[in-house]
Amino acid sequence: MIYLLTFDVEDWFHVLDHEATRNEEQWNRYPSRLKPGVEKILSLLDKHSVKATFFCLGWIARKYPEVIREIVRHGHSIGCHSDMHQLVYEQTETEFKNDLDRAIKSIEDIIGEKVRCYRAPGFSITDGTPWAFETLLHAGIEIDSSVFPARRAHGGYTSFPSGTPALITMKGMILKEFPVNIRSVFTRPLVFSGGGYFRLFPYPLIKKFSLETSYIMTYFHPRDFDPDQPVIPGLTMKRRFKSYYGIKGSLKKLDRWLSDFSFSDIDSANLLLNWDRVPQIEIGRSIKI
Numbered sequence: 001m002i003y004l005l006t007f008d009v010e011d012w013f014h015v016l017d018h019e020a021t022r023n024e025e026q027w028n029r030y031p032s033r034l035k036p037g038v039e040k041i042l043s044l045l046d047k048h049s050v051k052a053t054f055f056c057l058g059w060i061a062r063k064y065p066e067v068i069r070e071i072v073r074h075g076h077s078i079g080c081h082s083d084m085h086q087l088v089y090e091q092t093e094t095e096f097k098n099d100l101d102r103a104i105k106s107i108e109d110i111i112g113e114k115v116r117c118y119r120a121p122g123f124s125i126t127d128g129t130p131w132a133f134e135t136l137l138h139a140g141i142e143i144d145s146s147v148f149p150a151r152r153a154h155g156g157y158t159s160f161p162s163g164t165p166a167l168i169t170m171k172g173m174i175l176k177e178f179p180v181n182i183r184s185v186f187t188r189p190l191v192f193s194g195g196g197y198f199r200l201f202p203y204p205l206i207k208k209f210s211l212e213t214s215y216i217m218t219y220f221h222p223r224d225f226d227p228d229q230p231v232i233p234g235l236t237m238k239r240r241f242k243s244y245y246g247i248k249g250s251l252k253k254l255d256r257w258l259s260d261f262s263f264s265d266i267d268s269a270n271l272l273l274n275w276d277r278v279p280q281i282e283i284g285r286s287i288k289i
Helices: 034-048 058-063 065-073 093-111 131-138 195-200 203-211 237-244 250-260 266-272
Strands: 002-004 006-009 053-056 077-080 166-170 173-177 183-185 188-190 215-217 280-282
Touching (some): 034 065, 058 065, 065 077, 077 093, 077 266, 195 250
Parallel strands (some): 002 215, 006 053
Antiparallel strands (some): 166 173
């Protein structure tokens, strides 16, 4: 069994693909709720004596370095979640590289060790941006968790042939991939292990799905457990539902999940997994102009 616990360290206003939250100038207009949100998560993880991987924005590392230090103090591992929380497929290769380099430097300056793990905002490495994997490898990233092997609002990597750990090979280099897990329901791919999906499904169904799989990749955010956060202005009804439904009971739901199942961070799983037995996937290269 490989059940992985991960959190994306971003504030409540880091909503992707929305006109009111696209850049730093807009973010600075909103009050931060990051510190109490992260403290709530750390307290729950301490209760269950479980370690997790926290994917941090470089912007957060520079603005709130004490939050990153507190996560490390509690014994959790740190990964990179980009610098400025932009979708990969909306960037050129150069823009992506510069964003990645700045984020890694900002995070490494705080934690004092090499950043080895990465997750793209919105799982936005897609079929059209395989060059992103090569950029990660050249930047020293060894483990990725950016693949969402099904269609979603921000694209998804629909041609990726594995919903379990795999080795991505590219130009003689190897990247270890921990994708999001998917489940087939009436031949349709279904996700239950993070974000709005986790908040939407009742716990008995989540528990049933968990008992029936040997691999789970969770992905949560502090805002998933913050019922008192303001509502982002200008969201459509559909987007508002997806962003806020089920928040009130989500922390209790996660508490039950951590009681019923054993989760670990990505670093621990990487050491325990027999990588010689996972699928090897050769990725070609396309150029984004």
